[in-house]
Amino acid sequence: MEVKCLLLLALFLLLGTHGGEAQPLVPAVLTFGDSSVDVGNNDYLKTIIKANFPPYGRDFKNQVPTGRFCNGKLATDITAETLGFESYAPAYLSPEASGKNLLIGANFASAGSGYYDHTALLYHAIPLSQQLEYFKEYQSKLAAVAGSSEAQSIINGSLYIISAGASDFVQNYYINPFLFKTQTADQFSDRLVGIFKNTVAQLYSMGARRIGVTSLPPLGCLPAAITLFGYGSSGCVSRLNSDAQNFNGKMNATVDSLSKTYSDLKIAVFDIYTPLYDLVTSPQSQGFTEARRGCCGTGTVETTVLLCNPKSIGTCPNATTYVFWDAVHPSEAANQVLADSLLAEGINLNRSKNPSSSGSHAGDVSLAVAALPETTQSSEGPEALPSHPRAASPPRRRRTRAAAAATRSPASDELVVGSLLFLPSHRPFIRSLPLSSIPSGEIHCIPVPDDACCYGSLDNWLFLMKSDATYWDRENAASRFKPLFYKLVVPSSLDSSPDSLVTVLIKDDGNYSTVLICQPPVATDSSRQREPLDNLFDVAFFDGKLYGITIFDGLVIIEISGSSGRKPRIIHRVRN
Numbered sequence: 001m002e003v004k005c006l007l008l009l010a011l012f013l014l015l016g017t018h019g020g021e022a023q024p025l026v027p028a029v030l031t032f033g034d035s036s037v038d039v040g041n042n043d044y045l046k047t048i049i050k051a052n053f054p055p056y057g058r059d060f061k062n063q064v065p066t067g068r069f070c071n072g073k074l075a076t077d078i079t080a081e082t083l084g085f086e087s088y089a090p091a092y093l094s095p096e097a098s099g100k101n102l103l104i105g106a107n108f109a110s111a112g113s114g115y116y117d118h119t120a121l122l123y124h125a126i127p128l129s130q131q132l133e134y135f136k137e138y139q140s141k142l143a144a145v146a147g148s149s150e151a152q153s154i155i156n157g158s159l160y161i162i163s164a165g166a167s168d169f170v171q172n173y174y175i176n177p178f179l180f181k182t183q184t185a186d187q188f189s190d191r192l193v194g195i196f197k198n199t200v201a202q203l204y205s206m207g208a209r210r211i212g213v214t215s216l217p218p219l220g221c222l223p224a225a226i227t228l229f230g231y232g233s234s235g236c237v238s239r240l241n242s243d244a245q246n247f248n249g250k251m252n253a254t255v256d257s258l259s260k261t262y263s264d265l266k267i268a269v270f271d272i273y274t275p276l277y278d279l280v281t282s283p284q285s286q287g288f289t290e291a292r293r294g295c296c297g298t299g300t301v302e303t304t305v306l307l308c309n310p311k312s313i314g315t316c317p318n319a320t321t322y323v324f325w326d327a328v329h330p331s332e333a334a335n336q337v338l339a340d341s342l343l344a345e346g347i348n349l350n351r352s353k354n355p356s357s358s359g360s361h362a363g364d365v366s367l368a369v370a371a372l373p374e375t376t377q378s379s380e381g382p383e384a385l386p387s388h389p390r391a392a393s394p395p396r397r398r399r400t401r402a403a404a405a406a407t408r409s410p411a412s413d414e415l416v417v418g419s420l421l422f423l424p425s426h427r428p429f430i431r432s433l434p435l436s437s438i439p440s441g442e443i444h445c446i447p448v449p450d451d452a453c454c455y456g457s458l459d460n461w462l463f464l465m466k467s468d469a470t471y472w473d474r475e476n477a478a479s480r481f482k483p484l485f486y487k488l489v490v491p492s493s494l495d496s497s498p499d500s501l502v503t504v505l506i507k508d509d510g511n512y513s514t515v516l517i518c519q520p521p522v523a524t525d526s527s528r529q530r531e532p533l534d535n536l537f538d539v540a541f542f543d544g545k546l547y548g549i550t551i552f553d554g555l556v557i558i559e560i561s562g563s564s565g566r567k568p569r570i571i572h573r574v575r576n
Contacts, residue, residue, distance in 0.1 A: 024084035026210070027154045028105035029076075030138075031089065032131050032199075033163035035111030035329065036214070037076045040067030040091035042111045047124040049112040054310045055296060059319060059332055067091065069111060069303070071295065071319045072332030075272075076107075076161060078339035083159070092134050102142050105158060108134050111304070114168035115195040122172060128164065128195070132202055139206065155207035162199065163214040168192055169243060170219060170328070174229065189247040197254050204262055211267040215251060216244040218277040223293045224327035227300045234292055236280065248273060275338050276330065279323045286337055287321070294324035295331060303328045 031037050035049070043052045043066075050067065051057070057065030059072035068074055080088050089105035090096035097106055108131040112123030120127040126134075143151040173179045173188050183191075200211060219225055220240030229237045248269070255269050283291040293299030297312035303326040316322060325331040330338065 024104070026083055026157060026159045028103065028158040029080055029083065029085070029089050029161065030105045030135065030158050030208075031076055031107040031109050031161045031163070032128065032135075033109040033161070033214075034113045034125075034165075034167045035069045035109075036166065037074060037107065037161065037163045038067060038069065038091075038109040038111040039074070039077075039088065039107045041093045041107065041109060041126060043067040043091070044093040045110070045124060045126070047112065049123045049125060049304050051111070051304060055308070055312065055315055069326070069329040070332055070335065071325045073335060075330075075335040075339045076163070078336060079161070082339070092138065097138075098141070099145060102138065102145055103154065106135075106138050108132075108138075109163070112167055112171065114164050114166075114172065115192040115199070116168045116172065119168045119172040123167075128199060132199065132206075135203075135206065152207065156209050158208070158210065160203060160208045160211040161213075162196070162211065164196075165192055165216050165247065166219060169216075169240070169247075170222065170225060174240070185243040186246060189243065189250055192247065193250045193254050196251065197258065200258055200265075200267065204265055209265055211265070212270050213251065213255070213267070214270045215248040215273050217272050218280065219244045221277060221280040222328050223300055223324055224303060226292070227327070236277075241277075244273060272338055276323075276334070279334055279337060283323055288323050288333070289321040290316075291323040294326040294328075295319040295322040296326040299324065299327060301327050 031039075035051075038051075040052065042050050051069045052065050052067045054065055055071065057063065057068060057071065060066060060068065060070075068077075077088055085104060087101075087104065089107050090101050092106045092108050108126070110120065110126035110131065112125035113120040113128060113131070115128055117127035117129055119125075120130075139151065139155060142154060145151075146154065168188075169185075173185065179188060196213070200208075200213075203211065218236060218241045220229070220237030225237055225240055226234065229240060248271075252269055255267055259265060259267055279286055279288065280291045283289065290299075294302060294308075295316040296302045296308040297314050299314075299316075299322075302308035302312060308326045319325055319331045320333045322331050323334045
């Protein structure tokens with residue numbers, strides 16, 4: 001039976017206790033691909049595939065269109081926030097891509113591009129091969145700014161994101177008789193996956209060691225695809241979805257092969273097929289009301305300057321309830337859900353030998369983020385992160401905010417970052433192994449009684465996890481979850497002997513989330529704090545305090561007293 005391990009790692013921004021500043025979890029983010037991640041490169045090209053005009057960007061910072069194919073933030077923008085960046089990496093062709101702005105990365109993506117260079121050439125976009133050439137230029141510019149040694153460190157430690165393939169099918173293969181009459185979709189996907197494999201090899205040769213690649217979305221559920229290929233039906237086009245699933249399966253197998261070829265390469269497929277398909281088929285469960293058409297214009301065919309423009313008739317006044325912004329691209333609200341799903345799924349390092357058809361691997365390591373109070377931050381970067389009030393978020397849609405780095409001790413920086421983002425493969429759990437001796441950053445699976453459970457450790461934190469209890473749908477919580485303990489934390493800050501470690505657990509009984517403070521074997525329930533179910537969805541220990549994170553971005557801080565010879569107890573509680 002396949003073992004599925006989920007490790008929930010919640011790390012918090014420093015709240016002034018150490019006098020230092022939180023740092024991003026990676027030195028830079030470098031992005032390649034198509035319109036799903038283009039932040040403005042096409043603004044500087046002679047192409048009709050542009051988004052630097054209203055109504056694009058109307059919900060972005062200062063309501064200014066930047067070239068993003070969205071009303072607001074892209075999923076990669078949210079990823080940058082999650083990693084702790086205060087500004088977004090600039091579009092490489094923009095004037096902002098110079099000087100110190102290059103230290104946090106660059107975006108080489110171009111709308112209309114894909115794995116197949118001919119797709120980009122059709123729309124006068126930047127082919128993926130040229131994006132790689134620009135990356136070489138970037139390396140030289142970075143060395144001039146940071147010095148050769150520091151530049152190499154940034155290149156090796158950065159997160160690389162590749163998001164492509166949808167344009168190859170929707171904007172080329174399906175409408176190009178020179179392709180669909182000479183090769184099957186299966187053969188075309190083989191060609192694309194081969195190009196992807198070569199792209200990864202080139203990035204690796206240029207220093208990339210951490211790569212995340214997105215799967216294809218459910219192509220047949222894009223409003224434009226339904227209009228063009230649905231033959232009058234309002235439902236998703238199954239043929240296109242099957243092509244996407246087939247491609248995703250091949251992508252997963254290729255990633256498995258690449259990880260074996262390059263032993264020091266950390267690479268994972270981010271499944272966007274499943275969460276977007278779920279949004280389209282069950283929008284109400286996430287607080288959306290419209291999933292069959294985009295917000296811009298009629299929402300059935302509009303995208304880029306072609307119909308989605310300042311003169312578009314029928315553009316919706318509020319995009320937060322729409323899954324799609326235009327007929328191809330998700331809205332910011334949907335991008336938030338996609339980003340949350342990726343964080344909940346995590347960066348998969350224990351890849352399955354039999355990847356699922358949706359594009360996700362069955363074994364994964366999860367990274368959850370903490371919802372911290374909104375703060376106003378100044379930035380001199382190329383594009384400061386916008387701040388959005390919580391009230392703008394629909395109540396049933398979970399909005400998580402940026403996770404942060406751990407304490408900035410030189411001895412622990414490399415360990416914490418490495419453990420958080422790229423944990424080693426899981427190891428068998430040894431029942432006789434003392435909890436205090438589990439090595440940091442390792443995952444120890446429990447074969448019985450439930451192979452969906454696992455222990456994981458990070459420094460002095462220990463987690464006991466149930467895969468189906470990481471998050472819950474508020475509406476269905478009472479019926480979906482039976483009483484269970486799903487997290488255990490071993491804090492190092494309390495004065496306890498290794499043989500009687502203080503533990504903190506959450507119990508969900510369908511109506512309340514109960515935090516239990518225990519010290520086995522002295523006590524099994526020495527102190528408790530009950531929170532309504534709509535509040536707590538995660539806890540973590542940091543500097544002697546228990547932080548409870550709520551589903552509405554709230555923060556519950558519980559101080560615990562514990563010392564040798566005394567039972568631990570809750571002594572103070574603060575809510576924001």
